[in-house]
Amino acid sequence: MKLDTTGLESALPLFGANCQMVDGFTAAPAFELPTTLDFDGFQKEAIQMVKPAKGTTTLAFIFKEGVMVAADSRASMGGYISSQSVKKIIEINPYMLGTMAGGAADCQFWHRNLGIKVCRLHELANKRRISVTGASKLLANILYSYRGMGLSVGTMIAGWDETGPGLYYVDSEGGRLKGPRFSVGSGSPYAYGVLDSGYRYDMSIEEAAELARRAIYHATFRDGASGGVASVYHVGPNGWKKLSGDDVGELHYKYYPVTPSTVEQEMVEVSAA
Amino acid sequence: MARYDRAITVFSPDGHLFQVEYALEAVRKGNAAVGVRGTDTVVLGVEKKSAAKLQDSRSVRKIVNLDNHIALACAGLKADARVLINRARIECQSHRLTVEDPVTVEYITRYIAGLQQKYTQSGGVRPFGLSTLIIGFDPYTGVPSLYQTDPSGTFSAWKANATGRNSNSIREFLEKNYKETHGQETVVESGGKNIEVAVMTKDQGLRQLEEAEIDAIVAEIEAEKAAAEAAKKGPARDA
Numbered sequence: 001m002k003l004d005t006t007g008l009e010s011a012l013p014l015f016g017a018n019c020q021m022v023d024g025f026t027a028a029p030a031f032e033l034p035t036t037l038d039f040d041g042f043q044k045e046a047i048q049m050v051k052p053a054k055g056t057t058t059l060a061f062i063f064k065e066g067v068m069v070a071a072d073s074r075a076s077m078g079g080y081i082s083s084q085s086v087k088k089i090i091e092i093n094p095y096m097l098g099t100m101a102g103g104a105a106d107c108q109f110w111h112r113n114l115g116i117k118v119c120r121l122h123e124l125a126n127k128r129r130i131s132v133t134g135a136s137k138l139l140a141n142i143l144y145s146y147r148g149m150g151l152s153v154g155t156m157i158a159g160w161d162e163t164g165p166g167l168y169y170v171d172s173e174g175g176r177l178k179g180p181r182f183s184v185g186s187g188s189p190y191a192y193g194v195l196d197s198g199y200r201y202d203m204s205i206e207e208a209a210e211l212a213r214r215a216i217y218h219a220t221f222r223d224g225a226s227g228g229v230a231s232v233y234h235v236g237p238n239g240w241k242k243l244s245g246d247d248v249g250e251l252h253y254k255y256y257p258v259t260p261s262t263v264e265q266e267m268v269e270v271s272a273a
Numbered sequence: 274m275a276r277y278d279r280a281i282t283v284f285s286p287d288g289h290l291f292q293v294e295y296a297l298e299a300v301r302k303g304n305a306a307v308g309v310r311g312t313d314t315v316v317l318g319v320e321k322k323s324a325a326k327l328q329d330s331r332s333v334r335k336i337v338n339l340d341n342h343i344a345l346a347c348a349g350l351k352a353d354a355r356v357l358i359n360r361a362r363i364e365c366q367s368h369r370l371t372v373e374d375p376v377t378v379e380y381i382t383r384y385i386a387g388l389q390q391k392y393t394q395s396g397g398v399r400p401f402g403l404s405t406l407i408i409g410f411d412p413y414t415g416v417p418s419l420y421q422t423d424p425s426g427t428f429s430a431w432k433a434n435a436t437g438r439n440s441n442s443i444r445e446f447l448e449k450n451y452k453e454t455h456g457q458e459t460v461v462e463s464g465g466k467n468i469e470v471a472v473m474t475k476d477q478g479l480r481q482l483e484e485a486e487i488d489a490i491v492a493e494i495e496a497e498k499a500a501a502e503a504a505k506k507g508p509a510r511d512a
């Protein structure tokens with residue numbers, strides 16, 4: 001068991017103003033590094049093994065009424081479908097959502113860590129909620145400090161704060177982008193096609209939900225690594241709310257119902273001669 | 274090891290931290306600093322000891338900026354102040370970098386107070402010998418605030434406060450005359466003649482008053498006082 005000896009440490013050195021960065025804000029959790037002879041080679045192997053495949057489809061976009069977040073629910077290991085019911089939209093806190101693409105464990109762990117250690121502690125210390133900008137920046141900094149060690153995270157942080165709706169894309173390379181529309185995963189090209197062509201800023205919540213649902217459906221139709229259930233969430237001024245979770249197989253028949261075709265010639269029973 | 278332990282802050286048998294109390298004594302001997310918070314303005318004033326003729330008075334700035342919207346004045350050891358101010362300025366920028374937001378007055382006050390407290394609970398160091406008055410505006414709500422920290426590391430918010438020499442009498446004056454409006458006159462009155470005053474508004478940030486402006490306000494106050502005195506004496510003589 002590792003004892004907490006921070007209280008016994010002597011004061012920060014009086015010379016040199018470069019010791020401030022350990023006040024909890026930019027410090028990454030202290031994991032021990034693996035004991036290998038060749039750390040760089042190990043990093044390369046780790047990345048090769050994980051191979052950011054990101055077999056999934058997730059999307060999010062900002063519109064007049066807030067942020068719409070949608071995802072599929074299939075987990076695949078190569079050609080094997082390991083699960084059709086994965087929760088890819090992670091509830092960080094009542095007003096912020098994160099999406100999962102890449103390593104499931106990585107996404108789940110770091111989102112929970114973000115929700116508790118970063119967002120909740122910030123609320124308690126500062127008596128106000130953390131902004132989406134701040135939360136996404138802190139997550140990006142943490143992921144950057146693990147750069148090259150094999151984390152595979154491609155996430156979107158969506159939320160509503162004092163400045164209105166916010167949407168950021170954050171990945172395990174340490175990149176962070178602010179934007180109005182994002183889609184992440186192997187099915188994202190297909191989702192983008194539907195999303196970009198149907199998007200308008202002033203949609204109603206129902207219209208936006210339908211657009212998100214259709215985009216996920218079309219991605220699952222063409223991408224083998226996406227499927228299962230299309231979940232749609234909405235983030236508004238009072239927090240997030242799950243709007244729907246439809247099986248994409250059933251959605252298919254809703255969008256392309258089977259019409260009984262008219263038969264030209266019916267087979268008639270030939271009377272025995 | 275025993276020699277290293279000599280200069281630490283330890284409890285006395287009756288629960289005092291003497292080093293901290295001595296630090297407060299050093300504060301009491303420092304130049305007075307006054308702060309007043311209004312509805313949309315905050316004012317800081319610091320007593321200026323008469324400048325030596327050859328000294329370049331512009332290099333002795335007592336009221337400093339921590340960020341565009343936060344300012345600080347202090348009473349006590351000015352060298353300690355320099356160290357604390359540098360760390361606070363870095364923290365303001367670090368906060369802007371990591372959460373893309375300016376600090377709130379409460380946050381930076383908490384940081385400075387935390388730093389002062391750390392030095393009362395560590396080996397081989399002495400507490401900072403200064404109390405600070407921190408003023409600023411909340412970056413989103415625009416509400417003005419005034420906070421005070423002291424060598425023990427405690428901090429609290431104030432409507433008006435003074436620290437340093439004669440702080441008790443200045444505080445009494447503030448208690449009697451404080452009104453929730455523009456506080457510039459109150460500060461100058463309580464301070465006296467040799468005073469450096471800075472006014473902060475939400476839009477214009479910190480503005481140091483010129484000597485001429487201060488003289489004008491002082492003259493105005495003296496005139497008001499004289500008029501009040503005359504009014505008091507007048508009716509008595511008639512009777």
